[in-house]
Amino acid sequence: MEELKATPLHADHENLKALMAPFGGWIMPIQYSGIIAEHKWCREKAALFDICHMGEFLFKGDVVADGLEDVFTFSVSSIPVGRSRYGFLLNDAGGVIDDLIVFRLAENEAMIVVNAATTDNDFTVIRSRLKNPAALTDISARTGKVDLQGPLSREIMVQHFGPSIQDIPFFKFIKTSILGSDAIVSRTGYTGELGYEIFLPADKVAELWRLLLEDPRVAPAGLGARDLLRLEMGYSLYGNDLDETITPLTAGLSTFVNMSKEFVGKTALERELEQGSPRMKVAFKVDSRRAPRHFYQILHEGKEVGVVTSGAFSPMLSCGIGLGLVKPDAAALGTRLTIRHEKVEMEAQVVELPFYTGGSLRS
């Protein structure tokens, strides 16, 4: 097995006595004080996450002539400079190779932010689809990333890094200077709260991390809390809710697919639109505090209809919540489901997303 990679903040996590575990080829902090306490801190104050494991690619070239325009399920050329867009890299069958965000840094420059475990393969695939492969560079190793997320994140960021952050709208970013280095501050995240993703040189991340943690409004949060926070919003996790066998249409994410442009996998999606999806994503709430978990069976009227792709106990709703893939006739809102694993059984109901609607995301 390949050796686990450590982020530039590894020693800081050990000093904070974080519980560390492998994630996507990296050794990452799962929790510090406790998953629920960290989750609550993010919903009420501001939580700081080490996200250095995610991959970043820099594209320098002509978006259309060099072929980036046709790589993803969305148009890159129509993203205004200073904005970012979420979408997918698909295989021929329409399955999701990765979900990612493209940041339009300049007319001829874009940064592509991808999942950790898929970084190397994404790089190979994207390059192979470019007319000019040399336009793409993997800058993951030299790029650090931390996320500050929570209702207090704006006032904290403004206080530490200046008033230019005050008015960054959702899914916009600014290029600025942090601790004397070039940085990108983006109003994006994975928690459902007002928040920022900060990109800066990897060798500056520890300094930024320590500076922010000195602020009493900020506490570190691990991947455990991050998973609860994203699931309460119904955000997909690659490897659970999305993979190469699941199309964006099946996953209920057609909003992020532009069928009026060309991209690899489009023919398969057209066929799926025509014939209907064999499986559909559902969100469901459990009647009790029991937590559904990945791979638990989903039954409807006594028959197996699907599988849980993500599940947890929701601290905000005080019940189990989950996402799953089911046969279309069990996907309608209000449908009663039974979730089963060995002798564990729980009753649930199909609901709308997000599960949690009280977040400060767009405030």
Place this chain on the structure above:
Amino acid sequence: MAKFYTKEHEWVEMAGAQATVGISEHAAHELGDITYVELPKIGKSVKQFEALAAIESVKAASDIYAPVSGKVAEVNQALDDAPELVNQGAESQGWICKLEGVNEAELVALMDAAAYDEYLKGL
């Protein structure tokens, strides 16, 4: 009152023919934030080391096994709404249930506190 432990990290405290059962502080710590406890039904009879109850944390779901045979006489109803009591005091307010008709002879299959401490060191 003497307290005994199982290898699966349950504890049992005897008071005559009645026994209080829970999971150890060590187990609670390992599980992390506890979010759900499935309490046994009052009147249910269990044999030693059979599944008695179930517990879930943010990380995992696990069974709780009966440290001794007996009949469930009482359950800690407070855990229905506040399973976090197990994190706050796994060996005090976070007890799971009380068993009656317990046979002390079964305690030889368990560890006392000192032996359990040694056992934990070896894990």
